[in-house]
Amino acid sequence: MNADLIAVDWGSTHLRAWQGEKTLNLPLGVSRLDGRSPRDIFDRHIAPWRESPATPVMMAGMIGSDAGWQAVPYLPCPLSLQTLSANLCEVAENVWIVPGLKVEGENVMRGEETQLLGAMQLSPAACYVMPGTHSKWVQVANGQVTGFATAMTGELHHLLMAHSLIGNGLPQQIDDDSAFREGLARGLRSPTVVSELFRNRAARVLGKLPATSVSDALSGLLIGAEISAMLATCPVKTVTLVASAALASRYQTAFTAAHVEARCVSGDRAFLQGIRSILDERR
Template structure:
């Protein structure tokens, strides 16, 4: 199918793409995420974002928090292990020609996890840059284990959110000036994070260093970022016994930070831009939907 509308509807933002003959004709963006409707209904926001597009003639596939319990209509979490190709057969119907992609879940004694939105990127990633391990860095980084096109397991690491909380709402970031880019500070934090498993004790040292003058106060953010990313990558490598190349699905800036961490533990990586993975994932779903 070469004619469809793809929508990535998250908590704080909304993006929509109109495809015709396999080519994107127009992209639209809005800050009307599912937690920012400002008194409007989901239907009203939907009508605004697709205004002027031939909605009644095309399939519309939506992914992300639009399918959560605060979204338009709850879409289920599909339990893993799960063949990715089965996702398209379990969409939630919202209205005429409109569907929401389900999330994925793990519910084991040693691992309770959910994802919503990343499953669509996984569909694209396994088609464009297949790997046994796919890492999707972000606020809540996802580490996904696959066997072919089957998702076997995944885990979530709250690196991005922890960085924000520590910098904005803890003693570590209290009273700091505006932060600046500092590649040297990032790499120093990265090496400590990769090589030292005692992350909790290291966190207070971030504050101690800038108080004692060994870390510029303007560089705390990058040092802390390196410390947390290094610890994330090294701890997951130990837990998952990584040996194969890893696919990183994210934006270029974040991919480069994680690539530096993987280089320190001698794990090769390949990078796939997150929007490209999402678009390919939606295309796979639409192809299955219209066969």
């Protein structure tokens, strides 16, 4: 990322920023401000990077929601992501928020649209899968985003491990590829997933699943169910994954099991490419 630009990915739980070789990663997402305003956080942690107001700051994510700095309208699909630059919202001098996308009456996204723009330039595809707290499956045709769907895979995993009987009283979890793959196979077979969830507790109680492997077994189950359900409505043979290395590895394993070819683009690289493209388009 060039030093002439500050790129900010400001989500629900974390604030991340880049300028040149400088990076920032703080647990100061819009749901964790503890009474402080986004402007206060900006002035303390991001504004000091600017040599002058001439340095543009481009922000994407939940900072543009009604819980963030300012609610920025969603742009309706289908649309070309080249229109993002013409719909930026200026919240301070040369400080801009990227709008999100919506499928009217069905779905919304914030932050992923910027990653998506970068990914479309780095790895053109007809279907993009963006794993995370709320995984997005995005369809693209003729350079336009035609629609997208959301699976709450990451959030379900967190809720079940932290607040359900499945995760209650467990020791520290360790990586267990075998447990992940066994859960994955069950998820691919049973995309409705509801009838399979309690088996994670039963298997642990009955000594069939190590107590330290419940998280990976549950992760495999949920990812498998996500992929099986999404492929049923959007059958594809090739996808581009936009994800961190850890998530990309899990989803690539899952897609291989589902006989789908998955190419991968780093989520951070895609985000920074998208931010740069939006700024260049605006100029």
